[in-house]
Amino acid sequence: MKKTLSIILCAVLALSCVFSAVVTASADTVPNYVAVVLDVSYTMDIGSPVSRLDSEKEAAINFCEKVLHTQGNKVCVIAFASGAEIVCDFTDDLDLLTTEINKMETTGATYFSAALETANEALTAEEAKGVKFRRNIVLCSDGTPLGGKKLDDYAYTKDDYSYYYNANYALKYRDDELVSNTKIYTIGLFKGMSGSELDFAKRFMKDLSTEDSIIVDNGEDLVIAFDDTASNIVNVDTPDTPDPANNNTSSEDSSNNSSNSSSNGGSSSNSGNNNNTASSGSAAAQSVASDSVSTGDGSVSFALVLTVSLAAFAVIAITARKRETE
Numbered sequence: 001m002k003k004t005l006s007i008i009l010c011a012v013l014a015l016s017c018v019f020s021a022v023v024t025a026s027a028d029t030v031p032n033y034v035a036v037v038l039d040v041s042y043t044m045d046i047g048s049p050v051s052r053l054d055s056e057k058e059a060a061i062n063f064c065e066k067v068l069h070t071q072g073n074k075v076c077v078i079a080f081a082s083g084a085e086i087v088c089d090f091t092d093d094l095d096l097l098t099t100e101i102n103k104m105e106t107t108g109a110t111y112f113s114a115a116l117e118t119a120n121e122a123l124t125a126e127e128a129k130g131v132k133f134r135r136n137i138v139l140c141s142d143g144t145p146l147g148g149k150k151l152d153d154y155a156y157t158k159d160d161y162s163y164y165y166n167a168n169y170a171l172k173y174r175d176d177e178l179v180s181n182t183k184i185y186t187i188g189l190f191k192g193m194s195g196s197e198l199d200f201a202k203r204f205m206k207d208l209s210t211e212d213s214i215i216v217d218n219g220e221d222l223v224i225a226f227d228d229t230a231s232n233i234v235n236v237d238t239p240d241t242p243d244p245a246n247n248n249t250s251s252e253d254s255s256n257n258s259s260n261s262s263s264n265g266g267s268s269s270n271s272g273n274n275n276n277t278a279s280s281g282s283a284a285a286q287s288v289a290s291d292s293v294s295t296g297d298g299s300v301s302f303a304l305v306l307t308v309s310l311a312a313f314a315v316i317a318i319t320a321r322k323r324e325t326e
Contacts, residue, residue, distance in 0.1 A: 031072030032233050033090055033126055033133040035119035036060055038101075039141035041081040041110045047219065052142055052189055055219025057101050059226035063138070064097045066230035073234070074133075076122050077101055080115035082108030082147060090126055110141060111148035112170035112208075120177055135182040136233055139208065140222070142189040144201050145170055155207065161200045174208055184210045185229045191217040 038060055044053040064075050076090040077100060088100035119137045126133070145166035154168035161167055178184060186209040190201050206213040212232060214225040 029072065031074065031133045032067065032070070032136055033073070033123060033131075034067055034075045034136040034138060034233060035078055035122050036063065036075055037078045037080060037084070037115045037119050037137060037139040038104065039081070039110060039143065040079045040104050040106050041108055041141075041143060041146075042106050043142055045106045046142075046192070050219055052191075052219065052222075053104070053106055055222045056140060056189070057104065058219075059223040060101050060140075061098050062223060063226040063230045064101075065094055066227065067234055068092050068094055070234050072133075074126075078115065078118050078122065079104050080111060080118070081106070082111055084111065084114040084118035086118065086122055090122065109146040110143045111166075112139075112141070112145045113148040113166065113173055115139060116170060116173050116178065116208075120182070123182065136185070137178070137182055138185045138187070138226075138229055138233075140187040140189070140226075141205070142191075144197070144204055161196075161204075167200075167204055171204075171207055179210060182210070183233075184208060185232070186213045187222065187225045187229065188213070188215045189217070189219075189222055190215060 038056055040053065044056065045051050047055070060077065064077075067073050067075055072092075074090040074092050075088075075097060076086060077088040077097060078084055079087050087104060088097050091097060116137070116139075119139075123135045123137075127135075144161065145163050147163075148166050149169040150165035151168040151172055152165050154172050156164040156167050156171075158164055174184065186205040188201060188205040190198055193201055202213075202215055205215065212229060214228065216222050216225050
């Protein structure tokens, strides 16, 4: 009888361990949904024989392929210039994404506010379907805000940038609507810029991001930047600790990035310091991502109920067997 009891209890324990492992894996596997926001303003035509837009398309397609390599992930593509539109809704169909990306043509200026609003709307629409996923935005541009909605009093002034009010609105929208639940990665292609314009472009892209902000100056580096961003998104199971060697990477010296970061001290938003705003946004986004991983609580409760039920069944079976032998 003792031998039979031991065998049954071991079987119950084994089933419990296996089921708990399956539940844990299920709880930790939360897919990434990525809104890829691509600049299609007229300046993206610059470059010969390969234009900036051509490089951006190639980089975006490679990015989609890498992200979609992980089952469950989905990507949508948004084109922005003097406005923004979804050119391909969330999908895991790489062929469809490739086709729609290759159709993009240049037009208009750069309305960053429209870009962020459209990305948020696309992600929110997917959430309304009851899907659990990590929210990500990857925004690529070769310029600074040159139109869109305006806000005078926020992080920037006319001394920072002539279209400061457009930049202010985009940054406040990011702070109010996205920091708490979305990881934002920015990629800037700023070849040809110089002086204060370049300084502000770098600063603005860094301010918009909650994660990495990568600055490049040619199409080949743009492909690498997108590839690195894809790696950071799909490797969500690694600890969310900053990597000094990879954060805010640029084609220039890392010391340049440090000096640009320190220059942000005067561009405070809600917290009074822009660097703190970006880092707090990152922490908030990571916290939300961690919360998303915990969506398996109901499954864990079910596992506990199953284990108790199996144990009860074992006791009943043993009792019945004992009575038979008596």
